[in-house]
Amino acid sequence: MGKQHSSVKVLTAGVIGAAGFMIAGSFQSASAKTITVKSGDTVSALAKKYGVSASALEKTNHITKDRIFAGQKITLPGTTKTTAKTTTKANAAAAKTTKLSSTSTAKTTTSKTTYTVKSGDTLWAISSRYGVTVSQIKKWNNLSSDSITTGQKLAISASSAKTSTSTSSTTASTKKATTKTSSTTATTKKTTTKKTTSSDKADAVSSTSTASVASYAVKLASEKIPYVWGGASLKGMDCSGLTMYVYQHAAGITLPHNTVSQESMVSKHAVSKAQVGDLLFWGSAGATYHVAIYIGNNEYVAAPEPGEDVQIQTISSYFMPSFAGTVNS
Known part of the structure; x- marks a missing residue:
């Protein structure tokens, strides 16, 4: 009777152990570490060998009262938890990257x-x-x-x-990365500004100045300033007096009161290449007799002749300028 009871006990332990293995297997990832029970092994001995607690080993594999059997597969505790934690972090990082990408796409519009x-x-x-x-x-x-x-x-x-x-x-992935990027951008902007400033000095007159010249010339064209030979004031002016007055007040550049003398202060080029703020000259180089300020759109501001006011005129084949010139600073 004692022998039969012992067999039943072993069989029960085997069924419980197998059931425990099946349940544990359904919760472990493919990367969980398992060991095979050998003859003579005990829960406490295995726990000590693999550096885990006996209770954790029993809980992970649903073992009760140290009942294990030779050939049984046992999963070491802790593997599943680590895997799940790593996966969660990876998913969170992927979600953060996706969110940043979406933000960038949504804002990059024209x-x-x-x-x-x-x-x-x-x-x-x-x-x-x-x-x-x-x-x-x-x-x-x-x-x-x-x-x-x-x-x-x-x-x-x-x-x-x-x-x-x-x-x-998009670049704001971390605080440190953002700070570093901003610092680099600021340095780049500072360098670019310095280079631009140096380049402007080498050019004739900056685009801002020439735009101001054109704008100021247009303003004078609306103030009914009469043509006065030798004049260079708001009371009256001639063609070179107009260009001299405008450049002095809009760009701070002093031009001589004479068309031929003003030729020596410009870089000459074809009328077709005239830029806003350029001077337009009539007559051959060295013997010009008329000058005006180009304002774009094939138009210019001039003090035409006695009896007329400073006005906007259009370039035409009947009174075509001979050449244009960009004023040198």
Whole structure:
């Protein structure tokens, strides 16, 4: 009877152990570490051997009262928890990356508008209205010169600010990375500014100054200033007196009161290449007799002749300038 009871006990332990293995197996990942019970092994001996607690070993494999048998597969505790934790961190990192990518895509948009040229418009005036440069407008519309016509459609693009914001959002993965990137960007901007300043000094007159010259000339054209030979004031002026007065007050550049003398202060080029703020000359080089200020759109401001006021005129084949010149600073 004692022998039969012993067999039942072993069989029960085997069933319980096998059931425990099946249940444990369903909760462990493929990477969980398992061991095979050998004859004579005990829970406490295995726990000591693998550096785990006996209770944890029993709980992980659903073993009760140290009942294990030879050939049984036992999972060491702790493997599943580590795997799950690692997976969770990896998923969180992936989700964060996806969120940043989505933000960047959503903000990188380009806003475009179409402007219809009106009478009296110039590329400089339009660029000032939209906060862009004349060069950008010419590039967007494939323009080879500053000439535009009334009713012409111009594409205006404004996306730089939004793109910049998007880039900042995308690179903000960590605090340290953002700080480092911002510092690098600031340094780059500082270097760029220095280079630009040096370049401007080497050029004739900056685009800002020439734009101011054109704008001021247009303003004078609306003030009914009469032509006065030898004049160079708001009470009256002649052609070279006009150019001298405008450049002095709008750009701080002193020009001589004579067309031939003003020739020596410019870099000469063809009328077709005239830029806003350039001087237009009539007559051969060294013997010019008339000068005006180009304002773009094939137009210029001049003090024409006695009996007429300072006014805006259009370049025509009947009274065509001989050459243009950019004033040297």
